[in-house]
Amino acid sequence: MAISLIPTNEPCPRCGVNKVQRRRETPTWGGQSIVKITPPYCAAGCTRQQLDEFEREQHGNT
Numbered sequence: 001m002a003i004s005l006i007p008t009n010e011p012c013p014r015c016g017v018n019k020v021q022r023r024r025e026t027p028t029w030g031g032q033s034i035v036k037i038t039p040p041y042c043a044a045g046c047t048r049q050q051l052d053e054f055e056r057e058q059h060g061n062t
Contacts, residue, residue: 015042019041019042020040
């Protein structure tokens with residue numbers, strides 16, 4: 001099983017660091033592979049809860 005990170009050009013709204021996607025390739029019988037790609041997430045490690053709080057603060061100040 002090979003895991004790699006794919007950079008995206010989408011910045012995190014909270015910290016500004018670009019998001020990444022995780023790509024996991026699992027070989028199967030017959031020479032084919034199963035590839036799974038996660039949704040984009042913050043490379044700096046911002047949690048969903050931190051992003052939700054940040055979003056609430058932004059909407060509260062406008």
